[in-house]
Amino acid sequence: MRPRTYRATAAALAATVVTGVAAVTAVAAPSPAHLAAGQNAATWLTTQLEDGVLTNFGMPDIGLTIDALLALKATGVAPATADTVADRVAANAAAFSYYEIDYDSDGDLDRIVDAGSTAKLLVAATAAGRDPKHFGGLDLDAMTRDLVATSGPHRGRVRDTTPEVYGGDASNTFDQSLAVLGLSRSGGAPDDVVGYLIRQQCPAGGFRLNPDPAGAGCSSDDVPDVDSTAMAVQALLAAGAAPGAPGAAAKGVAWLEAAQAADGSFVNGPHKPDPSLPAVANSNSTGLAGQALAAAGATAAAEKAAGWIIKLQRGGGTDQGAIAYSPDAFGTGAIDDMLRDQWRRATAQALLALAQVPFGEIGEQPAGSASASPSASASPSGSASASPSASASASASASTTPSTSASVSPSPSSAAPTTPGGGLPVTGDPILRVAVLAVALIAAGPALVLVARRRRRP
Numbered sequence: 182m183r184p185r186t187y188r189a190t191a192a193a194l195a196a197t198v199v200t201g202v203a204a205v206t207a208v209a210a211p212s213p214a215h216l217a218a219g220q221n222a223a224t225w226l227t228t229q230l231e232d233g234v235l236t237n238f239g240m241p242d243i244g245l246t247i248d249a250l251l252a253l254k255a256t257g258v259a260p261a262t263a264d265t266v267a268d269r270v271a272a273n274a275a276a277f278s279y280y281e282i283d284y285d286s287d288g289d290l291d292r293i294v295d296a297g298s299t300a301k302l303l304v305a306a307t308a309a310g311r312d313p314k315h316f317g318g319l320d321l322d323a324m325t326r327d328l329v330a331t332s333g334p335h336r337g338r339v340r341d342t343t344p345e346v347y348g349g350d351a352s353n354t355f356d357q358s359l360a361v362l363g364l365s366r367s368g369g370a371p372d373d374v375v376g377y378l379i380r381q382q383c384p385a386g387g388f389r390l391n392p393d394p395a396g397a398g399c400s401s402d403d404v405p406d407v408d409s410t411a412m413a414v415q416a417l418l419a420a421g422a423a424p425g426a427p428g429a430a431a432k433g434v435a436w437l438e439a440a441q442a443a444d445g446s447f448v449n450g451p452h453k454p455d456p457s458l459p460a461v462a463n464s465n466s467t468g469l470a471g472q473a474l475a476a477a478g479a480t481a482a483a484e485k486a487a488g489w490i491i492k493l494q495r496g497g498g499t500d501q502g503a504i505a506y507s508p509d510a511f512g513t514g515a516i517d518d519m520l521r522d523q524w525r526r527a528t529a530q531a532l533l534a535l536a537q538v539p540f541g542e543i544g545e546q547p548a549g550s551a552s553a554s555p556s557a558s559a560s561p562s563g564s565a566s567a568s569p570s571a572s573a574s575a576s577a578s579a580s581t582t583p584s585t586s587a588s589v590s591p592s593p594s595s596a597a598p599t600t601p602g603g604g605l606p607v608t609g610d611p612i613l614r615v616a617v618l619a620v621a622l623i624a625a626g627p628a629l630v631l632v633a634r635r636r637r638r639p
Contacts, residue, residue: 211475215488216256219255243273251529255536274302293341355390383399510524
């Protein structure tokens, strides 16, 4: 999607959200202090790269590396390094998108494609200015479209091709949002793909992470979470005038504003989390939500989010520019190498709220440029009819990194959200899922042949 279209969508969103108010105001660019903080954070990420990639326990983490690529493109930091990172992502694209296994024991390898990973690669390719139809030897546009269900109750859903014996399809709203974002910049997102995303919106405006197994729309306001809503809002903005997209985006923005704490922070998780699990305001969720609010023109709320995040940034020392996951993590002082992965994930997503470049425009405009921000305000604050009853209560842990999936994370296929009570969003290798697959393979016997390609999720 081109910036002009994106800004026009934001203008329509503003008119939809601000009930009874015809005035549309210009969106201010992020403050110089926030822009500088975002660039410092991106610069720190470049110091964490090893041969153009970020690693997790010594292994390349392509999902997290894509997050770093998006961070560099959003801030305009180190263009040459960003090109190197894009090259490395392309070199690992096939291994990240799919794996091959003879799961039916017929002697032939069967390709199992991960929807979230493939869609995230599509977003990365378009943001990096690469041809998504020729990226790492893959036609990501065609691959993503081939994953779309064409009939049945899940029509329009971008799905994994995982056979039931290995858990079946685990795609979720994060994956769907990534697909809409990527396809919107690569030929256009089909209406049914956008429509399936809209069906994940709950009555008050938030989006749930996991679709209903039977394909029903969301009917409960107990299940939406911040990360899924933030990603869905940005995807719907990128979808432009697709049927239902502007109105659904407007409701999502209103829900996010209602979920924002007075200090500007956000807590991820469902509306009614398990009370026995900790609820932690964190920079990952706040980064995604702040970026979405900025993309929609909700400037005041976006700046509040950025103001909270900037307080978690290290101002000096070896790791100057790094952003902590939470106030508690920031208070630990020097970064422990055991928790360095957490700081990398937090920094990559938190800085998105500082740069305030919409996902749908990353790579098209430098951070802080007038054309990188929509030209209308969609801030529904103060409008009683635009602010649904929503709670910011959710659960997340600052000290653990779950092996679930959405950078911003939950079901194995998500790209970044956190599970209720879970920790930092995981955007790279799904260690737990790979382990489960390995156990299943061993149990199945030597007839199953696993190719040396590890499955990776965004």
